[in-house]
Amino acid sequence: MFEKRIKIKSPDQLKQFASTLSSCLKGNELILLTGDLGSGKTTFTKFLVSSIDSEAGEDVNSPTFSIMNVYETDRFPIYHIDLYRVKQFDLSDVLDNGLVIVEWPDESMYEIENTPILILDFFITEDEGREINIRLKNADYVRKCIR
Ligand SMILES: Nc1ncnc2c1ncn2[C@@H]1O[C@H](COP(=O)(O)OP(=O)(O)OP(=O)(O)O)[C@@H](O)[C@H]1O
Ligand SMILES: [Mg+2]
Secondary structure (H helix, E strand, O other): OEEEEEEEOOHHHHHHHHHHHHOOOOOOOEEEEEOOOOOOHHHHHHHHHHHHOHHHHOOOOOHHHOOEEEEOOOOOOEEEEEOOOOOOOOHHHOOOOOEEEEEOOOHHHHHOOOOOEEEEEEEEOOOOOEEEEEEEEOOHHHHHHOO
């Protein structure tokens, strides 16, 4: 499995990272986001959606109370799911219908077959910067968009 850990010193660097990453996405991926409260999962999602469709990016907020937000974009629908308060969620209705982004995923989601999976683990560093550990499953084509 491809794995890489990168340093993100500022929100601007996160924006750059998300923008580069987005150019490799086909719209059928599952992106799993883990990390402490406030580590940057929603901020990353907003930058990612913005770089795909700037208007849709304005709608991105924390779906904590709605569980799922859907953003229609020029390229493909994006399903943004937050499972912080939810134990189980069935992804079968959304997988393969667009890009699926999950904050606080449950364990079973790492094992989903036949779907390209990007696992991004966010860490807050001592200097209040961020690190992201990236793993790719069935998504080797995304490697060239990780810098
Ligand atoms: N380098 C950085 N990358 C990302 N966010 C940063 C960075 N530096 C500071 N921040 C700030 O950290 C906060 C991250 O909040 P965000 O809502 O994205 O976290 P989250 O991981 O989604 O939290 P939650 O688990 O509560 O959903 C934002 O206020 C953002 O401005
Ligand atoms: Mg969040």
